[in-house]
Amino acid sequence: MAPINTSNSYAVVQKQYSDTSELPGAAYTTRRDPYPSRFSESPKKLWLERHEPVIKGRELSGPLSAAQLDEFEEKGFLFLPNFIHGAALEELRQEIRKLMNQEEYLTRDFSITEPQGNEMRSLFAVHFLSNTLKKLSEDPRLTGAVKQILGGETYIHQSRINYKPGFAGKGFNWHSDFETWHAEDGMPAMHAVSASVIMTDNHEFNGPLMLVPGSHKVFVPCVGETPENNFRHSLKRQEVGVPGEQALTRLIEKGGIESVTGEAGGLILFDCNVLHASNANMSPDPRSNVFFVYNRRDNACQQPFAAPGPRPEFLAHHSDKSWSP
Numbered sequence: 666m667a668p669i670n671t672s673n674s675y676a677v678v679q680k681q682y683s684d685t686s687e688l689p690g691a692a693y694t695t696r697r698d699p700y701p702s703r704f705s706e707s708p709k710k711l712w713l714e715r716h717e718p719v720i721k722g723r724e725l726s727g728p729l730s731a732a733q734l735d736e737f738e739e740k741g742f743l744f745l746p747n748f749i750h751g752a753a754l755e756e757l758r759q760e761i762r763k764l765m766n767q768e769e770y771l772t773r774d775f776s777i778t779e780p781q782g783n784e785m786r787s788l789f790a791v792h793f794l795s796n797t798l799k800k801l802s803e804d805p806r807l808t809g810a811v812k813q814i815l816g817g818e819t820y821i822h823q824s825r826i827n828y829k830p831g832f833a834g835k836g837f838n839w840h841s842d843f844e845t846w847h848a849e850d851g852m853p854a855m856h857a858v859s860a861s862v863i864m865t866d867n868h869e870f871n872g873p874l875m876l877v878p879g880s881h882k883v884f885v886p887c888v889g890e891t892p893e894n895n896f897r898h899s900l901k902r903q904e905v906g907v908p909g910e911q912a913l914t915r916l917i918e919k920g921g922i923e924s925v926t927g928e929a930g931g932l933i934l935f936d937c938n939v940l941h942a943s944n945a946n947m948s949p950d951p952r953s954n955v956f957f958v959y960n961r962r963d964n965a966c967q968q969p970f971a972a973p974g975p976r977p978e979f980l981a982h983h984s985d986k987s988w989s990p
């Protein structure tokens with residue numbers, strides 16, 4: 666295995682939340698962090714190497730072909746058009762409409778409204794709110810693909826519906842999900858994958874997902890300490906955990922930017938560390954998708970690596986614990 670980077674330039678500027686942990690066992694008090702982030706000043710290196718392989722279950726049989734696994738390994742994502750269609754798609758779209766129209770969710774912390782406005786932007790923990798979505802998250806075509814990628818048993822770390830209403834839906838800044846899950850949720854290593862089923866057509870103008878192919882192969886430490894209760898702000902507009910422009914520029918020079926456009930019912934599988942973002946919805950057509958994040962069971966979250974305290978469970982589920990509103 667490649668050596669862990671312990672460069673002093675990182676150690677001095679990163680607040681060692683882990684060192685102040687009062688937890689018994691003290692496993693966290695001396696833990697080294699291979700993926701340090703949330704620095705108070707710019708780290709010397711633009712990125713660090715990734716330690717985990719991207720594809721860990723190549724030998725397992727499953728729905729993904731060798732060529733699809735190669736593409737995922739190389740680019741950090743894969744689009745499978747027409748994953749759901751016909752009556753099944755219509756049933757899901759109705760279920761999502763029903764969930765997004767639940768008035769009583771609007772005032773709850775697991776529903777996130779637009780930065781300016783009252784429209785629901787994200788609804789979390791949806792596999793616990795809806796049996797239909799739980800069933801979708803257990804679809805053998807999904808769990809089979811996830812197993813080929815991660816190579817072991819998984820649980821759902823996070824689930825959500827994202828919704829960008831026509832004209833009003835705002836975008837998401839560039840980020841790696843793993844950077845947040847590691848810093849704020851204590852996810853130790855890169856053994857997670859996101860599955861996003863697009864529930865509306867995604868086109869150039871309604872704010873489709875944009876990704877930087879190949880960016881998942883490195884870890885970009887970010888500048889900016891994590892404020893207390895950062896999630897209250899970051900889910901509306903992420904400001905910490907956003908890579909610097911120099912790193913972004915270099916990675917985009919190498920890999921470019923790809924947006925995923927396609928018809929409702931398509932599936933995007935993406936690595937937990939691939940850099941991604943999306944623009945505001947400038948069209949009349951709403952854009953929505955449902956996300957499940959699968960994390961390998963042996964990679965269960967610990968104490969956060971770079972945040973004052975853990976986030977609420979609706980953002981970071983425990984492997985063997987159910988959740989209810």
Ligand code: 6CS
Nearest residue numbers: 840841842845899900903
């Ligand atoms: O906070 C999270 O878990 C997810 N949401 C945002 C806006 N960024 C990081 C991660 O994708």
Ligand code: FE
Nearest residue numbers: 840841842941
């Ligand atoms: Fe994300």
